[in-house]
Amino acid sequence: MKSYIRLNKTILQEAEMLWCTKSLAFKRAQFVHWRSRLGLKHIQNCYGISWEGLKLLEVGCGQQLPYTLSFAQRNRVTGIDNELPLRRPYIRSFFELLKYSGVYRTSKSVIAEIAGKQRHFKQALSEITGFRGYYNLQLFRMNACQMRFPSNHFDGVFSFSVFEHIRYPHDALLEVRRVLKPEGVFYLDLHLYTSIYGDHDPRAGEDVSATVPPWKHIRPSTASLRIKVCYLNKIRLSEWRAMLRDVFHSVHFVTINGEADRNQRHLTEDIRKELTDYTEEELLTTTFIAAASKS
Secondary structure (H helix, E strand, O other): EEEEHHHHHHHHHHHHHHHOHHHHHHHHHHHHHHHHHHHHHHHHHOOOOOOOOOOEEEEEOOOOOOHHHHHOOOEEEEEEEEEOOOOOOOOHHHHHHHHHHHHHHOOOEEEEEOOHHHHHHHHHHHHHOOOOOOOOEEEEEOOOOOOOOOOOOOOEEEEOHHHOOOOHHHHHHHHHHHHEEEEEEEEEEEEEOOOOOOOOOHHHHHHHHOEEEEOOOHHHHHHHHOOOOOOOOOHHHHHHHHHHEEEEOEEEEEOOHHHHHHOOOOOOHHHHHOOOOOOOHHHHHOEEEEEEEEE
């Protein structure tokens, strides 16, 4: 399996993409705001809880903090990740990132900081939401499977597009349950591996192209086209459901309206014959969403 970075990515290409932050920031902020509001709506519908004025934890905040900032507009948010953004003092932060993430990802982070990627995103998000207040947040470098927080500490926990990258997600779920207060809610949103582009191929864009066939990462006939973009645990839909039911007292599984219909047109008869070991539901589901409560 080829590495996508080695295949057609260079630091200069990354720099060119990151420098277009102003033109992309508003579109990205719109998407993050929509996805965050969708999460709040699901939590309200499933458990009758409004996430406002609470102490929340984000598992996998990332370096650009999109959902951290979105949820921190009305809550106190703590974010954890193995890769944190560059912060003052920058020299110390730079060498910490270099130690944990390597030269390539550190170089990307430096370019993003110089280009003002996070600053432009914050400005765009504030413009969309009208928020002009103070972001009450703190960040820690921490392993999701070995959190250093006390038990029953957070009112809620959320995670977007992260758990598919965790090597031992069941252990991480147990930690989430531990740090949640009784009746606290965990909101999970992830990209399902068996979905149309579950390998996170960035060349796919928003639609199918001739060079990136749908479901190429699990189809035998397209094995030669597979690439490695990042670590993925390859957990399937039924396994995610079983894990969540095993860990939490109450679980609600949610879908995005129209998502399966958009993917259905790409699931041709020939492709379906190749993928007989997979259910149609797991092939057509791109975004796996669950809201779970601790007893």
